[in-house]
Amino acid sequence: MAQSGKGRLNYRCPSCFLRDIDMDMFYDKDKDEYYCLRCQYRGNEADVLAKNELARFRYRAMYERFDFDV
């Protein structure tokens, strides 16, 4: 098994992101999966993207536009 490298994009670990840690993941070409060096997360690109959506649960107003002139 060859060493891991970077994938198409430099995905961060979604699990670590949820605890405010930007942890770059590495890509295992043989298994077609990204994995975190710090925690136990691993998943393919689709799973990373899906888990990134979970990270947005706290931004409940992220699509709102506020008026500060009132």
Add this chain to the structure above:
Amino acid sequence: MDRFIVNIIHRPEMVPEYAVKVTGHGKAEDLGRKALLTESLDIFKTQQACAHKNGLKTTIQMTYASLFNDEAVALAKQHHEEFGDEIGLTLLGLPCEQFRQKYKTKDFCIWMFSMEDKKAIVRDVFEKFHDAFGFYPESTGSYYMDAELINFIKAEYPSVKCAVATCWEEGPKAYHTCNNSWYTFMDGGPWAPWIPSKANTHAPAANEAEDSGIVAIPHLSRDLLACYDGNGSNFGTHPQNVLRGMIYNTKTWEYPYLYNLIDQYRSLAKYNNGYAYNMMFVGPGWMNKMGRWEQPYELLLKSYEDGCAYYGKLKKEGKLVDMTMAEFADYYRETKHYTEPECALWRDILYGSDKQLFWYCDPYMRACVNMDQGGAIVDLRPYAAKLEWPVGIGTPHIQDASYPFLIQEKYRAGYFTHYAGEGTVRSAKVCYKGEEIDLCLCRTKAQFSQQGEDRILTLDPVELVFADGLKVRLQTIITFAEGSSSIRFDRKILSMSDPDAEITIKEYLVACYGTTEYTEDMSSLRLHIDEEELSYEYKCRELIREGAEEIDCVIPPIKTRVSMLANGRNKIGFVREGYAFSPMFTLGYERNLKETEVFTTWLNLERAD
């Protein structure tokens, strides 16, 4: 008429750190790689084009590396002529082959070098700039500029009038976000421009004698709620930081949060005599052709184009004035006076919580009032001490440039909810028949007003309900009197369901000192009630005195004395020492009150020696 000013700053950083470390993954480090230099300059050109296309002038902050590049120098001259851009000089972007060969180090943060090296580097960089342009710059900066560095630059190069001098609340939180590898510890500073004192960059000057001679601006305009709780680098007027925080729609590539942030800053004019400020400063590493984290280059570029377009739109609508850094420094000195505070009644624009904070900053303190906790003070920095705090190699604080806190609700628990210990906070408890209700549990909102020299925060009344049915309507008013180094708290009993009832209010401050999440040695602290002293020995002792005139704590490691005064009949002062599992101290006053009575207390800050 309100004036909202923006500084847009670009730097031709020939060796962006992200490009070297991440997109260069798997390659041996080569700072002179031609592709790297070409791409870096292309990003700078793109950023400049984004601003100019939208009718915005910029401040070009030349890096040391770019001064060796003829094309970068020529571009700066051309854009100065054509667009009125200022040519300044940043102390960021030091890494390059020439720097490495000369200084034999991989350090790149100017404030972390020894003073001897700081002087050598400043002279080297400023003279190189002079060789390229024939004049010395009027603006400079870094992520942080320590006081000794600013004082040296001002003495050697008096043309400098403006500097990027801190990143707001970039400290342990940013360190953790980078998996404990990003050593920018600079919590506790102003979020908006200020005149740094000669003693400590974070503490604004109170008068001409304390004036360092420059106007400082923060690196980015950051979300005053989100940044205090989370990673500062996700929530600022830096479009790619917003992407870093994943605060965008992945399908439509929209990010209304960025515009809300800009607009909320614009709205701060109503608390600051019609003046508001924004700063955007995106390093080229954030617009890398290889993308950054999840974001492809196209999204990185779009976000920067959109950011500039929004500022451009505001300018066209007459709602924004773009200035260079030097122009802004002149404007700031013409319109602001030393003791004039910076105020921000800030609302949540991201989490949907309706939470409201009030931030106050002047030469004597920085304070945060949390309306979700009944007007408790949840952060307090005693600038009155003007604490000398040299940083860099050879000093006691090699990396830690933060201004120490007395209260920090994230690093020291705040209103305490855990099993054992205690948290730092300035609040009050309302007591009746053995029951205590802390105002921290009374969520409310506040209105801001200004009367003469006073900035007044009037909180909406809250209702307290005791077990036997007594209902108390109470209002808190917090007054910051300009130049007083004091915060006044008025607790008004508006009404009680039993008009003959008598309640007790305990005003208290739980505090300590520190710059990080970990406790410091409290052994040198001394608590007082009038002339009576209690030396801190972690013995959980308490002093109580009826009619106490003044109570205080002297904190020698940060040269600070914090004291409390109270008005009225039957006041009782108390001071409490902490213990090993709760390394805090408490100052407080209590008093009995009836309907319509008011309990007034003051929290005062001063230098201890």
